[in-house]
Amino acid sequence: MLGVYATLSLRYLRRRWFRAVLIVVSIAAGVGMLVGTHALNQTMEKAAAAAANPMAGVADLLVGNGDAPVDAALARELAQIDGVLSAAPRVFENVKLPDLDNRTVLLVGLDLLAEKKSGTNARWQVHYGADTEHQFISAAFHGRTPVIVGRQLDDSLPKDTRDLRVQATGRKEAVSLRRVGAISAAGAAAALGGNVLILNLDDAARAVGLKDGKATRIDVTLKPGADRATVQKAVTQVLAGRAEARTPDEQNHSVQNVMAGMQVGLLLCGVAALVVGLFLVYNALSVSVAERRHEIGILRGIGATRGQIQRLFAGEAALLGLAGSLLGIPLGIGVAYLGLQPMQGVLSEIFYSLDASTVEVSQGLLLTALAAGVLTAVAAAAVPAFLASREKPAEAVRRIPSPPTWRHRALQVASSVVLLSAGLACIALRGLLPPRVGMYGGLGLVVIATLLATPLLTAVFARLLQPLARRFLGIEGRLAADNLVRAPGRTGLVIAALAAGVALVMQTAGIIRSNRIALREWVQETIGADLIVSSGSPVSAGGQGRPMDDALGRKIAAVAGVEVALPIRMRKQFFRDTQVFLTVLDPGDFYAIDSKRKPDVLGLDLYRQMRDRPDAVVVSENFSLLHGVDTGDTIALPSPGGPVTLHVIGKVVDYSWNHGTVVVNRAFYRKHWDDDRVDVFDVYLKPGADAAVVQKAILEGYGAENGLVALTRGELQGQIDDVVERLYGIAFGQQIVVMFVAALGVVTALLISVLQRRRELGLLRAIGASRAQVVRCVVAEASLMGVIGTLIGLLVGIPLQWYALRVVILEETGYSFPVYIPWTASLLIAAASLLTARLAGLGPALYAVRQRIPEAIALE
Numbered sequence: 081m082l083g084v085y086a087t088l089s090l091r092y093l094r095r096r097w098f099r100a101v102l103i104v105v106s107i108a109a110g111v112g113m114l115v116g117t118h119a120l121n122q123t124m125e126k127a128a129a130a131a132a133n134p135m136a137g138v139a140d141l142l143v144g145n146g147d148a149p150v151d152a153a154l155a156r157e158l159a160q161i162d163g164v165l166s167a168a169p170r171v172f173e174n175v176k177l178p179d180l181d182n183r184t185v186l187l188v189g190l191d192l193l194a195e196k197k198s199g200t201n202a203r204w205q206v207h208y209g210a211d212t213e214h215q216f217i218s219a220a221f222h223g224r225t226p227v228i229v230g231r232q233l234d235d236s237l238p239k240d241t242r243d244l245r246v247q248a249t250g251r252k253e254a255v256s257l258r259r260v261g262a263i264s265a266a267g268a269a270a271a272l273g274g275n276v277l278i279l280n281l282d283d284a285a286r287a288v289g290l291k292d293g294k295a296t297r298i299d300v301t302l303k304p305g306a307d308r309a310t311v312q313k314a315v316t317q318v319l320a321g322r323a324e325a326r327t328p329d330e331q332n333h334s335v336q337n338v339m340a341g342m343q344v345g346l347l348l349c350g351v352a353a354l355v356v357g358l359f360l361v362y363n364a365l366s367v368s369v370a371e372r373r374h375e376i377g378i379l380r381g382i383g384a385t386r387g388q389i390q391r392l393f394a395g396e397a398a399l400l401g402l403a404g405s406l407l408g409i410p411l412g413i414g415v416a417y418l419g420l421q422p423m424q425g426v427l428s429e430i431f432y433s434l435d436a437s438t439v440e441v442s443q444g445l446l447l448t449a450l451a452a453g454v455l456t457a458v459a460a461a462a463v464p465a466f467l468a469s470r471e472k473p474a475e476a477v478r479r480i481p482s483p484p485t486w487r488h489r490a491l492q493v494a495s496s497v498v499l500l501s502a503g504l505a506c507i508a509l510r511g512l513l514p515p516r517v518g519m520y521g522g523l524g525l526v527v528i529a530t531l532l533a534t535p536l537l538t539a540v541f542a543r544l545l546q547p548l549a550r551r552f553l554g555i556e557g558r559l560a561a562d563n564l565v566r567a568p569g570r571t572g573l574v575i576a577a578l579a580a581g582v583a584l585v586m587q588t589a590g591i592i593r594s595n596r597i598a599l600r601e602w603v604q605e606t607i608g609a610d611l612i613v614s615s616g617s618p619v620s621a622g623g624q625g626r627p628m629d630d631a632l633g634r635k636i637a638a639v640a641g642v643e644v645a646l647p648i649r650m651r652k653q654f655f656r657d658t659q660v661f662l663t664v665l666d667p668g669d670f671y672a673i674d675s676k677r678k679p680d681v682l683g684l685d686l687y688r689q690m691r692d693r694p695d696a697v698v699v700s701e702n703f704s705l706l707h708g709v710d711t712g713d714t715i716a717l718p719s720p721g722g723p724v725t726l727h728v729i730g731k732v733v734d735y736s737w738n739h740g741t742v743v744v745n746r747a748f749y750r751k752h753w754d755d756d757r758v759d760v761f762d763v764y765l766k767p768g769a770d771a772a773v774v775q776k777a778i779l780e781g782y783g784a785e786n787g788l789v790a791l792t793r794g795e796l797q798g799q800i801d802d803v804v805e806r807l808y809g810i811a812f813g814q815q816i817v818v819m820f821v822a823a824l825g826v827v828t829a830l831l832i833s834v835l836q837r838r839r840e841l842g843l844l845r846a847i848g849a850s851r852a853q854v855v856r857c858v859v860a861e862a863s864l865m866g867v868i869g870t871l872i873g874l875l876v877g878i879p880l881q882w883y884a885l886r887v888v889i890l891e892e893t894g895y896s897f898p899v900y901i902p903w904t905a906s907l908l909i910a911a912a913s914l915l916t917a918r919l920a921g922l923g924p925a926l927y928a929v930r931q932r933i934p935e936a937i938a939l940e
Contacts, residue, residue: 127436143300143324145324145719148651228263397461492533506518507523507887560861581819582873586905589906598898628786651664711730739893858921
């Protein structure tokens with residue numbers, strides 16, 4: 081059998097190397113997108129878990145209050161629980177080093193002596209440099225603030241560096257630290273050996289602005305053999321709602337839960353590229369079958385079995401698929417590195433402040449990608465291989481292909497109907513199926529059914545376009561249209577691939593437009609302030625913004641032209657199995673100013689009700705939908721003093737956080753959470769005041785020392801638009817690859833056309849047609865394919881956009897976006913699709929005119 085492959089397959093592939101390259105490139109593009117998107121998802125997921133729960137692996141249970149501090153004294157109570165080895169309060173905070181280009185590092189606060197005494201350090205595989213502990217104690221004794229740096233950071237610092245200045249979030253002045261040594265770590269605590277500063281617990285708390293007796297988290301380590309579930313239950317009872325105890329896996333799951341919808345969407349784009357590549361491989365192998373019918377007939381005539389013919393083509397496909405996978409894997413890793421920084425920047429503003437410098441590529445991903453490429457090629461070869469094996473020797477030696485039978489058409493229609501029905505059933509019954517199976521699986525089945533039905537739609541569109549082509553496109557256009565009408569099956573799947581690319585791009589453009597309009601209306605309806613002042617990013621929920629002191633608001637209010645500066649606190653809080661967003665404000669102040677200045681502000685009367693009832697809260701519509709909470713219900717949130725019961729008095733549209741927002745009375749929040757920090761000041765100007773002048777005065781007076789950003793509503797809207805477009809720009813990049821693969825499909829389809837019409841094109845040349853006319857004939861066919869693919873894609877893209885907005889995004893995030901059709905973008909998409917198809921037709925057209933007339937018209 082290997083001899084047959086070497087004689088027939090490899091020799092043929094060498095002779096038709098360009099076609100083999102098309103197949104390899106198509107598989108490589110699909111595998112590359114699959115690897116790239118999956119690797120980026122893995123990388124962002126790991127980085128998000130590290131950002132939200134730094135060093136989560138060093139403990140068996142993590143006790144915390146979301147973004148809020150936890151009472152460090154709870155550690156003493158938790159240490160008394162049976163099965164607990166130690167309960168250590170710790171501080172974690174990202175800080176900057178002003179003297180080193182504001183490099184971001186992780187500041188960790190530990191009680192080093194207690195940690196060493198408990199034996200947890202040994203379990204972490206932590207190694208201090210020589211004399212580091214002695215220097216640490218000595219520096220503290222002499223009134224300095226000692227710091228131990230991670231080995232990675234230590235290697236990057238100048239060797240003579242003794243002192244480091246640290247700028248914590250929301251702190252006006254940098255803290256000076258005395259560098260006393262370095263630390264190496266492995267295992268669960270490997271992060272300590274990175275870009276890390278390790279301080280004593282109290283020093284770290286002061287450096288980041290935590291109140292006395294507060295910590296970021298309490299890490300509970302269990303004794304060997306202790307049952308974690310039993311201890312977790314006991315810890316929860318002792319905490320009595322003052323904090324929450326979660327395992328590291330549960331903490332990481334809450335992070336993954338927040339980002340899951342976006343990750344699935346990106347991964348689906350990668351799968352789409354591979355599926356479109358499957359159609360390309362199918363057409364390319366159909367070329368091989370069409371071109372080698374004569375050879376197949378001879379093989380069958382001299383005794384080759386049908387199984388041998390099938391294995392011949394399947395083996396060729398597997399070989400090409402393997403080559404495509406081996407090329408696609410490094411391509412995908414390169415794509416992942418190319419998209420690392422853009423994706424990290426966008427997700428840092430939306431979800432968590434991420435720090436990822438390398439792409440995570442697991443061995444399982446590499447094996448999956450390798451198998452996906454090979455299996456895709458073999459699956460695509462199944463039908464051409466089967467058809468080749470069914471050829472009768474007497475018919476196969478003739479080069480005129482037999483037309484599709486009515487059974488073939490019936491099977492095609494039946495398959496489309498069955499898949500479409502199954503997809504619609506999955507969508508309708510998605511509530512009864514496992515999470516996301518019905519929503520995404522049903523969508524996939526509907527899309528595949530549509531792709532299979534495209535050859536039939538192609539026949540319909542081709543006949544509709546035939547009179548127009550005959551009238552306006554001359555003899556070349558007429559021949560092209562007639563050829564499409566005669567052989568819609570040959571071009572149908574390629575047109576389907578082109579339509580899929582157009583539909584995906586159309587859907588993304590529609591989502592961007594719908595998001596932009598909805599967010600603009602939300603900003604205009606809910607924000608009545610003239611200026612929005614923050615420290616860092618004003619649109620970030622991911623930790624890019626820095627908390628400020630409440631006293632700063634009084635200073636801003638004293639600036640000439642300012643009427644009032646209202647404080648708002650925004651932070652993430654655990655609720656059930658995920659993290660939600662708390663927006664903390666003074667409802668009475670907002671009601672007083674907005675009722676005079678902007679009485680149409682969304683939910684204004686709810687502010688009045690919150691003013692009169694301190695424990696009243698307003699929830700976002702997506703919070704209500706995702707968590708099953710409605711007006712009149714009560715919810716409980718953990719706080720340092722125990723669980724707090726809140727009464728829901730209404731719902732509003734809010735796009736601050738994809739798992740829901742709770743608006744809380746600031747006085748009530750400060751009482752129960754002991755937190756008076758501020759993330760944003762809504763600044764209202766006096767009548768007649770110039771916003772630009774006031775903006776400049778605020779920044780000149782207090783901007784430098786507080787890192788302030790002051791934006792008008794319009795500027796804020798511009799930043800939000802930028803974040804949305806950058807987020808979906810990543811999806812656009814993936815869909816460009818889909819369109820590229822679809823363009824390769826057009827090339828292969830036209831190659832089939834040229835091969836099957838050799839005699840026809842040769843006769844045209846023989847009766848006087850010029851080379852230019854033959855080229856125009858083939859390019860006209862490509863153009864008609866582009867027209868049909870574009871029309872189908874635009875028609876499919878609109879319901880796909882509706883489904884994405886009203887089903888996928890609604891159920892993943894609870895956001896209910898209106899559907900706005902991107903008319904302007906659709907014209908640009910159509911033009912790009914037509915141009916792509918026309919350019920893709922040039923190669924086959926030039927191949928057609930290279931044939932010698934006597935060979936083309938020779939009798940069989």
